[in-house]
Amino acid sequence: MKRIVIATGLLAISFTAAPAATLDTVKQRGALVCGVSAGFAGFSTPDSQGNYKGLDVDYCRALAAGVLGDPSKVRYVALTAQNRFTALQSGEIDVLYRNSTQTYLRGATLGLRQGPINFYDGQGFLVKRDSGVKELKDLKGATVCVAQGTTHEVTLGDYGRSNGIDWKPLVFDRTDTMYQTFFGGRCDVMTQDASALAGAVTTAAPNPADYVVLPQTISKEPLGPFTRNGDEAWSDIITWLHYGLVEAEELGVTSANADEMARSGAPATQRLLGTAGDLGSRLGLDNKWMLQAIKAGGNYAEIFERNVGKASPMKLDRGLNATWNKGGLMYALPFK
Numbered sequence: 001m002k003r004i005v006i007a008t009g010l011l012a013i014s015f016t017a018a019p020a021a022t023l024d025t026v027k028q029r030g031a032l033v034c035g036v037s038a039g040f041a042g043f044s045t046p047d048s049q050g051n052y053k054g055l056d057v058d059y060c061r062a063l064a065a066g067v068l069g070d071p072s073k074v075r076y077v078a079l080t081a082q083n084r085f086t087a088l089q090s091g092e093i094d095v096l097y098r099n100s101t102q103t104y105l106r107g108a109t110l111g112l113r114q115g116p117i118n119f120y121d122g123q124g125f126l127v128k129r130d131s132g133v134k135e136l137k138d139l140k141g142a143t144v145c146v147a148q149g150t151t152h153e154v155t156l157g158d159y160g161r162s163n164g165i166d167w168k169p170l171v172f173d174r175t176d177t178m179y180q181t182f183f184g185g186r187c188d189v190m191t192q193d194a195s196a197l198a199g200a201v202t203t204a205a206p207n208p209a210d211y212v213v214l215p216q217t218i219s220k221e222p223l224g225p226f227t228r229n230g231d232e233a234w235s236d237i238i239t240w241l242h243y244g245l246v247e248a249e250e251l252g253v254t255s256a257n258a259d260e261m262a263r264s265g266a267p268a269t270q271r272l273l274g275t276a277g278d279l280g281s282r283l284g285l286d287n288k289w290m291l292q293a294i295k296a297g298g299n300y301a302e303i304f305e306r307n308v309g310k311a312s313p314m315k316l317d318r319g320l321n322a323t324w325n326k327g328g329l330m331y332a333l334p335f336k
């Protein structure tokens with residue numbers, strides 16, 4: 001009898017290795033192509049003139065300043081939760097800064113590198129203040145608005161199953177539709193990164209005071225950049241950019257005093273800013289790349305405070321995003 005072997009199993013997906021030298025491409029093009037969110041208050045959102053603003057956007061600007069000497073040399077590509085990683089795999093963007101959670105599977109299966117965390121977040125829940133809901137167990141049987149293609153979809157199901165909460169997910173492929181639906185009263189609760197919930201309340205709630213983010217989060221959502229595998233030189237730049245912005249905060253270097261600190265700062269400060277040593281050239285960059293990056297939008301604290309901190313509409317605490325010596329997790333590897 002003829003033996004028929006049917007090959008089943010996983011479809012092997014191979015990602016064409018993108019041209020390795022992203023740094024050269026960016027320099028030749030004279031612009032950075034940065035993948036961001038189309039609309040996420042505090043992280044990436046266009047203002048009335050169409051100029052993108054936010055914490056993720058400030059990383060794109062700092063990178064363009066470091067690599068090209070000009071923070072405005074960025075072309076922003078607005079991406080959804082669903083198409084963000086393919087845009088990077090296909091080479092459409094140079095780097096992804098889009099409130100993207102770093103996970104084992106994303107790191108192991110997408111052909112992408114995960115850079116250092118620029119915002120420690122967690123999955124939170126938003127309810128109407130007068131709903132009487134105080135904690136997650138009050139949400140039994142609740143209809144939950146959740147976005148497709150996110151970590152939240154999976155975590156919501158897992159948490160419900162292990163805690164006996166039979167919530168009913170209502171899944172959206174567009175965040176704007178999800179906001180309309182939730183604020184229109186069709187879901188009892190909406191779940192997202194806690195930062196995104198704070199942003200949604202400031203931008204989309206008819207009356208922000210009517211809503212409250214529950215104190216509990218159900219996951220770790222470490223948000224950070226993604227780059228393509230196989231281009232270590234470029235990934236290193238993305239890595240050290242973040243450490244440089246945090247190191248600047250630790251050393252007290254700000255957008256306002258950076259030039260002065262470059263002239264007269266301590267040796268560690270001058271190494272960071274490129275007036276001592278030649279650290280920049282080791283990454284194929286100008287030695288003053290971090291000076292340019294910091295002058296563009298400030299150190300990590302300035303970027304945080306301006307976009308999502310107490311002085312911004314989102315009013316978030318530093319929390320885990322404080323530096324390690326102030327009770328947080330932000331810790332820059334040394335510049336030496």
Ligand SMILES: N[C@@H](CCC(=O)N[C@@H](CS)C(=O)NCC(=O)O)C(=O)O
Pocket residue numbers: 037038039040079080081099100101102147149150151152174175191192193196221223
């Ligand atoms: N951090 C999560 C969620 C990221 C995400 O895409 N969040 C949605 C809302 S939950 C968002 O930012 N939407 C804005 C948009 O689609 O432009 C992940 O990486 O999966």
